[in-house]
Amino acid sequence: MAISTQGDVRDLSLSARGKDRIEWAAKDMPVLRLIRERFAKDLPLKGVRMSGCLHITTETANLAITLKAGGADLVLCASNPLSTQDDVAAALVSEYGIPTFAIKGENEEIYYQHINAVLDHQPQMTMDDGCDLVSTIHTKRTELIANIIGSMEETTTGVIRLHSMEKQGVLKFPVVAVNDSDTKHLFDNRFGTGQSTLDAIIRSTNILLAGRTLVVIGYGWCGRGVASRARGMGSEVVVCEVNPTRALEAVMEGYRVMPGVEAAAIGDVFVTVTGDINVIDKAHLEHMKDGAIIANSGHFNDEINIPELEKLAVKKRRVRDFVDEYTYADGRHIHLLAEGRLVNLSAAEGHPASVMDMSFANQALAAEYILEHAKEMQPQVYTLPADIDTEIARLKLHAMGVKIDTLTPEQEHYLNSWESGT
Structure with a gap:
């Protein structure tokens, strides 16, 4: 089967509807929008070849648009044969110029053809939702390992697989377990x-x-x-x-x-x-x-x-x-x-955009973090630093119009001292 380098989707005529739905989801993703605005100015991902194996949904599309705004050279495939929204896949290709390999209901053969198609992009960075990209690279596409700076993983299942690889000493590049960030699993998962x-x-x-x-x-x-x-x-x-x-x-x-x-x-x-x-x-x-x-x-x-x-x-x-x-x-x-x-x-549309706003903010900032810290990172599973997690929560509260207290200097001093007692 010949697959175009621009993608493989069910029907490009669905793209207008997909674009409308992507824009609807964007209204409920203010944190990702703020990151996209900064990325468009700073271009932290400029020229980086990225391959993503994710659920092709309206929310994922907004992550993809953000990564592209940051300068990434991005291609996508589906992380599950039944989770693709065909209109979104069409819109990503024709409206946003992001090569996408995903068809709802694709069989296992096509699923892995699509995975290999995005790996043919010779990625320097990967994003996973279940660890299928990383697993395929380590078993069947080992020639790609030398050029990979790092990866991100979105799911509990994928993190389980990655920890197993790390424990067995077979993981060959660093991976940020986005799933382990508080602003991901406490909200997205729950x-x-x-x-x-x-x-x-x-x-x-x-x-x-x-x-x-x-x-x-x-x-x-x-x-x-x-x-x-x-x-x-x-x-x-x-x-x-x-x-x-x-x-x-x-x-x-x-x-x-x-x-x-x-x-x-x-x-x-x-x-x-x-x-x-x-x-x-x-x-x-x-x-x-x-x-x-x-x-x-x-x-x-x-x-x-x-x-x-x-x-x-x-x-x-x-x-x-x-x-x-x-x-x-x-x-x-x-x-x-x-x-x-x-x-x-x-059988439905997945998580609401509001909660995926935080999950995909973690993905976008994880990509930036890997590039900034690649020289000191080892082939192991990492969690994003707490200050990034906290900033995402702060931005989300701000977008929701929620204000919270801040510690006074006296309280800061008390929490960082040991002298005071009963």
Whole structure:
């Protein structure tokens, strides 16, 4: 298959609609707008070849426009086969001149062709949403490693993979774990995932969550967000966890906590948010009641053991967009959303622009930080300095019209002294 160097998208005629939607999202991304204005003046990324493997959404488009304004020579591909917004991909190519390789629903072969297409750009810097670019570079495109200054990673799943690479001594260049910034995971993972996951479940099923038992598997920041939003909509929330501290926190927050197999028998809706494999496995699937709905909001579709679901079913049919019904031999029906892929981006639009404003501010400033500090950075996983995190929070509060207190000189002195006591 021949792919143009300008990109591979479904339909360029969709670009006008995509541009309108990109501009709509921009209205709710004031922090990124401030960074873009500075980047356009200072050109901190001038001439740097960048390749990004990200969800191609309206919010990502605004990040891409910001990076290009800063002088970056940027190309993009999708980080998930189902998360692309085709009109946005078209607009990036024809309206903004950013080569983009992304088609919603692309198969695995095309997905990796697109990854290799952006790597053919010979990047000096990469951006990842799940670590597929970095993984491909380290396994199949090792000739690129020598020229790569550094990379950024957006997701919990990707950071897990990167720490594994670092621990095994195979990571060959520095990576900033954008996900670990407070202004990313405390807001994007919690408020963004919480809202967008329930939005996707409701859009694809049109069920009423009030009165239903919703099981959240994983109580990290994403799980916390899903649980709190589901409770706010009237669901009885059950949490399943393997980490004792997180499980205890869920108990103290007022949720029922139990093993997954027990929850499988009582749940109406299941949401996986762990970043691990087969957290809904054969034993869980066997215990689920008729009409159960299963959704995944982790990055990869590994969290649900779909091959086992296929084996248990005697019939499968698509009953609604993004809803596959599996019929068991005993007549029970189990419903899988979005083929087990991350439901919030596959069956809905992903996180609202307001929360992605902070996440992508971290991405843009991480690119600048890597270039400024490349000489002292080693092949390991880094977190952005706290002062950058704090500045993003300050800018966001300012944009929201929220004022806060500042310490007096006396208070500053007190906090930095040790003499005062009882």
